[in-house]
């Protein structure tokens with residue numbers, strides 16, 4: 612049974628921020644209400660975010676994409692510019708929950724839930740995203756890469772709200788992909804999630820990001836694997852080395868969905884596959900095919 616709680620319904624951002632000390636933000640509720648019902652969460656006062664003006668705005672201009680803190684997974688799917696601005700995020704949105712969840716679930720809620728299996732986090736890390744955090748007294752930005760400090764722990768203070776997420780739009784020489792491995796296509800918790808970004812100039816990989824989900828206490832970037840391919844031609848051997856390193860950096864658990872060994876193996880398989888796909892697609896583009 613859902614226990615009783617107080618619900619604040621502030622009219623705008625300033626009122627919302629004033630309610631936050633002592634209150635817990637309620638966005639789509641697809642984590643929070645489920646956790647309250649299951650008694651994994653004990654918040655007594657919730658602050659509804661649904662009245663904040665422009666909280667679902669999406670802007671793509673001057674090489675930057677920025678989404679408001681209330682943007683839902685469904686909003687990502689419906690926005691015509693997202694395929695170009697965030698291909699991996701669109702890959703993720705397509706396999707995120709079911710239709711009803713996609714219509715409610717926000718990206719900020721997904722990021723703040725801090726689950727290692729939060730599906731939007733590998734794509735956002737692969738895009739080098741930043742979070743905008745606002746409190747009643749200050750506004751600051753933090754790289755998503757610096758946000759998590761441990762399992763379900765992050766650097767947001769209780770009086771702060773994620774008011775936006777932004778990232779540089781990948782250029783024409785950059786490929787960005789995500790794959791979610793789960794036991795079925797929809798409404799399934801991720802067994803392994805991998806997102807990659809590869810930038811290609813001729814035969815050289817000039818930049819790369821590899822983000823891994825559900826294989827450690829937090830989603831993380833496999834930076835030592837990235838270092839093995841930056842400045843290199845992505846031959847089969849180089850890609851194998853990077854995929855092997857990503858596997859070594861993973862520290863998954865055994866649970867009812869998969870064994871730790873299987874997860875590690877799948878990190879290797881998926882990292883290799885996505886890097887190859889990204890590299891080849893850029894080669895074909897360059898060759899005009």
Ligand SMILES: Cc1cc2nc3c(=O)[nH]c(=O)nc-3n(C[C@H](O)[C@H](O)[C@H](O)COP(=O)(O)OP(=O)(O)OC[C@H]3O[C@@H](n4cnc5c(N)ncnc54)[C@H](O)[C@@H]3O)c2cc1C
Pocket residue numbers: 635636637638639640641642643644645660680681706707708709712715716717718719720721722723724728729730731771772773774798799800
């Ligand atoms: C049936 C079902 C299927 C699901 N499928 C998936 C899936 O495929 N992939 C996946 O990753 N997740 C999935 N989830 C989990 C959930 O839907 C997501 O994590 C979702 O993105 C959470 O967003 P929300 O808006 O519902 O957040 P809420 O539940 O409202 O909040 C989650 C947490 O974030 C905090 N929060 C919310 N917004 C902000 C903000 N702007 N600033 C600061 N803190 C904030 C809240 O206080 C709370 O702690 C599923 C859940 C259900 C019930």
